[in-house]
Amino acid sequence: MADRGLIVSVSGPSGVGKGTVLKRLTELIEEKWPGRSSYSISATTRSPRPGETDGVEYHFRTREEFEKMIETGEIIEYDLYVGNYYGTPAAPLAEKVGQGKIVLCDITIEGSLAIEKKFDEDSVTIMLLPPSYSELEARLKGRGTEDEAKVAARLAKAREEIARTGEFEYAVQNIEVDQAAADIMKIIESEMLKTIRQTQTIKNLD
Amino acid sequence: MADRGLIVSVSGPSGVGKGTVLKRLTELIEEKWPGRSSYSISATTRSPRPGETDGVEYHFRTREEFEKMIETGEIIEYDLYVGNYYGTPAAPLAEKVGQGKIVLCDITIEGSLAIEKKFDEDSVTIMLLPPSYSELEARLKGRGTEDEAKVAARLAKAREEIARTGEFEYAVQNIEVDQAAADIMKIIESEMLKTIRQTQTIKNLD
Numbered sequence: 001m002a003d004r005g006l007i008v009s010v011s012g013p014s015g016v017g018k019g020t021v022l023k024r025l026t027e028l029i030e031e032k033w034p035g036r037s038s039y040s041i042s043a044t045t046r047s048p049r050p051g052e053t054d055g056v057e058y059h060f061r062t063r064e065e066f067e068k069m070i071e072t073g074e075i076i077e078y079d080l081y082v083g084n085y086y087g088t089p090a091a092p093l094a095e096k097v098g099q100g101k102i103v104l105c106d107i108t109i110e111g112s113l114a115i116e117k118k119f120d121e122d123s124v125t126i127m128l129l130p131p132s133y134s135e136l137e138a139r140l141k142g143r144g145t146e147d148e149a150k151v152a153a154r155l156a157k158a159r160e161e162i163a164r165t166g167e168f169e170y171a172v173q174n175i176e177v178d179q180a181a182a183d184i185m186k187i188i189e190s191e192m193l194k195t196i197r198q199t200q201t202i203k204n205l206d
Numbered sequence: 207m208a209d210r211g212l213i214v215s216v217s218g219p220s221g222v223g224k225g226t227v228l229k230r231l232t233e234l235i236e237e238k239w240p241g242r243s244s245y246s247i248s249a250t251t252r253s254p255r256p257g258e259t260d261g262v263e264y265h266f267r268t269r270e271e272f273e274k275m276i277e278t279g280e281i282i283e284y285d286l287y288v289g290n291y292y293g294t295p296a297a298p299l300a301e302k303v304g305q306g307k308i309v310l311c312d313i314t315i316e317g318s319l320a321i322e323k324k325f326d327e328d329s330v331t332i333m334l335l336p337p338s339y340s341e342l343e344a345r346l347k348g349r350g351t352e353d354e355a356k357v358a359a360r361l362a363k364a365r366e367e368i369a370r371t372g373e374f375e376y377a378v379q380n381i382e383v384d385q386a387a388a389d390i391m392k393i394i395e396s397e398m399l400k401t402i403r404q405t406q407t408i409k410n411l412d
Contacts, residue, residue: 127401132411162408170396171404183399190376190396193389195333198377202368205338 003197005036005101007093007119008188009112012128013158015140017174018106021128024181029102029188038096040105043075046084059089077114090118097122102188109164116169121196126184127168131175133158209403211242211307213299213325214394215318218334219364221346223380224312227334230387235308235394244302246311249281252290265295283320296324303328308394315370322375327402332390333374337381339364 012018029037043059045066054060061069066085069075078087088111096103097119105115112125130136136158140151165171170187174180191197218224235243249265251272260266267275272291275281284293294317302309303325311321318331336342342364346357371377376393380386397403 129407129411162411165401165404165408168401170399171401171407172399173407183395186392187396187399189389190393193376193378193393195371195374195377198371201335201377201379202371205335205368 003100003192003200004122005038005097005099005103006188006191006197007040007097007103007105007115007123008184009105009107009115009123009125010128010184011107011109011112011125011161011168012174013130013136013161014154015136015143015158016128016130017139017177017180018128020177021174021180021184022104022106024177025104025184028181028185032185032189033102036100036102038101038103040088040093040103040107042086043069043089044084044086046082046086059092076118077108077111079108088115093119109161109167113167121194124170124187124191125168126170126172126187127162127165128180129162129165129171129173130158131173209306209398209406210328211244211303211305211309212394212397212403213246213303213309213311213321213329214390215311215313215321215329215331216334216390217313217315217318217331217367217374218380219336219342219367220360221342221349221364222334222336223345223383223386224334226383227380227386227390228310228312230383231310231390234387234391238391238395239308242306242308244307244309246294246299246309246313248292249275249295250290250292252292265298282324283314283317285314294321299325315367315373319373327400330376330393330397331374332376332378332393333368333371334386335368335371335377335379336364337379 010018010022026037041055041059043061043066045061045063048054048060052058069089070078074090075087076090078085088107093103105111116123116125133155137151137155140146140154172180172183216224216228232243247261247265249267249272251267251269254260254266258264272281275295276284280296281293282296284291294313299309311317322329322331339361343357343361346352346360378386378389
C-alpha cells in the first residue's frame, strides 16, 4: 500500500513557462517513482473535437451537468470562456491522491488557492516566477504572436499576479527549465518526507 | 540582505546516528550556501572544563542566571542532569534566524516541539528513524559500551519515541549517512523556496 499522494498546483503569469517546466517535471517524477505522476484533467461544456476522448483531454459534460457540479461543490473553481465552462472537478483529484499519485495542475491563481483550501495537507501551491520582468517581456515578444499593446497588457497582469505570491506556499524562479523542474522536484520529495506520508515507513520498522 | 533563516530540529532515538548525519549535513549546507550553516549552542550551569569557552561549547551560566532565564521564558526547554541544568536559549536562535543562518539542533523530542511552538514558520522538526528496529539494536550492540539490559531499555525507549513521529513535521530514515543528510538537505532547500523566504527574489525581479 502506497502512502497518500500530493496535488501540486503551479500558477504563474502568461509566458513564464508553466507547460514546459511541468513536462520536464513529469519526467523527473517518473524517473524516481515510475507510474506515480499524473495530470489534473479539467471538465468543460464545450464539445469534444475530433480525436478527443472523455476523461483524456477533458471531462466533457453538458451545461446542465456542469451547473449541477458547481451547485454540489464538485467543481472546485471554474471560468467561462467563449460561452463554455471550464473547471476543476474534485472527485478525480481525491481519487488520485488516494492512489498515491502526484497530480500536477497547470492552473490559475484562484484555482490553486481553491484546491489548497479543499485539499489542505494533500496539496502544495507553487508560484512560478520569471528571472526578471525584462526577461518575461522578452519571452512574450519572442513568441511573435502578439502586438506591443497586448504584450504590455500581459506584463501589467503579470505584475498583479506576482504581487499575490505571498498567498502561495512556495515560489520557484524559472531561470532555466531544468533548474525550475529540479526545484519543484525538491519540494515534492520534501513533501513525501512529511510524517503524514510516512505511515508505511513507520509500520515497516518491525 | 539575506532572507530569514531556518531552525532545523532533529530528534531521534539513541543510536540512530543524529550526530553523524548532522556533521555530513553541515558540509552539504556549506557547499551550497557558504557561511550559512550554524549550530544551536545549549546553556548549562555546569562549570567549563579546561579548554571550553563561553558561547562555543556552551553558554555557561550560574544557577541563578539559568533559573531567571527559565522564569522569563528565555530558556525554551531544559533538563536537569547530574545536578546541572542544560537548556536551549531562545535569543541566540532568534538572532541567527534573523541573520539568515540555517541552525541545526540535535535535540530531544520535547526540545523540538518547544522550538516549533516558539518559532513556528522559522522552524522545521525532523524525526530521524532507523532502517529497522533490528538494525537499531545491532547499532546499539555494536557500540560495545552497554550490557544487554541497557540495550533492551534503549530499544524500549526508542519504540516510545518513534511512536511520537506524528508530532513531527518530517521523518527521515537513516539507512545510510549520505542519503539521510541528502534527504534533510532537500527539506531545507524546499523550505528555502517557501514564499516567506523569497521576499528578496520578488523585489529583485525589477
